[in-house]
Amino acid sequence: MASKRKAISVDEKICVIRAIEKGEKKSDVGRRFELSQSTVATIWKNQKTIQQAALEGNLSKKLRKPKFEDLDQAMLSWFNNQRQNNVPISGPIVKAKAEKFANQLGIIDFKASEGWLGKFKHRHQITYGKMNGEARDVDMNVTNNERKKHRKEVGGAIIQICI
Template sequence: MASTSTNVRKRKGFTLEQKIAIIEDTEKKTKTQSKICEEYSIARGSLHTILKDKDKIMSAYTQGLFSQNRKKMRRPETNDVDRALFTWFKDARSKNVPLSGPILVEKAKEFAERLGVTSFTGSTGWLDRFKSRHEIVMKRICGESAAVCQETIEGWKDTQLKKILEEFSPDDIFNADETGLFFKCLPNRTLALKGEQGTGGKIPKERITLKHLNPAQ
């Protein structure tokens, strides 16, 4: 008859949150290790590895170095830069500041210089790994929107506008249109934590108005 351990379905990997749960269950000592292996579908050797790395796992969890859903915990060589940037990232997003990859790289370089980390380069590969570690994704910002009532416009053109134009010579009538240059407007997409709403706040009102005129004839 096969032993209980051979009937346990082995998992390929565990998230950081699952590893914490396994460690806590083991330390409570209310269950045997065999029972824990059975409940979590984990091989006894994998359980021993998790317990051996307990301090490293707990440190990563409490310091927020990795997403709780991440399975592999390959620590970045520039831990201090990574930690400082992620703290800044969360603060910026809490204020609805739109962020992009180049902004993160420049901010990381700034932290590296402050911390004296001379090996940091801010490469594309580093940025990809940083976003993967913290489950950061690109999202479209949900902002304000407005709609124009075309029916009202057409009604005004057919009634009021015709009466106004009768008072002018054709040479004095122009088609005019205007547009606004919002010189403080930020991008309409942002990097955000997975599961976070892509909020960017209200669009700045500062603008330069440009008007175009063309003869109506």
């Protein structure tokens, strides 16, 4: 009998799909992988989504989409553009930009929290690291001047507004 609430990786799901494609019975596959029949049936039903996730390199255990897909895509495009231009990026900058995009997209119940940021970074395999090579050639005086242009006082504190 299969154990309760077993998390199955995308790789394991791909193995289940391949076993069924080779002609193995779903019940035999379930026993071999210690999965219930309904779990095997759900994996088989969602095989296209699972295979697409594997092709895209998404090997997380859960294949959930973000709540605001249009915001997520806008943020990813912006982030990739900033990286291509060797612009230094930090968490507060990403969160401020996400809030701005949410307002532009008319999303009123969005909060760029630390949780949202962590999930965004995990979803797109984003890390902040020390920039090497050409990335170091960015003129920090220009960058700092741009930052100063976009400061705003809120509740007695000065916050950075990034565009």
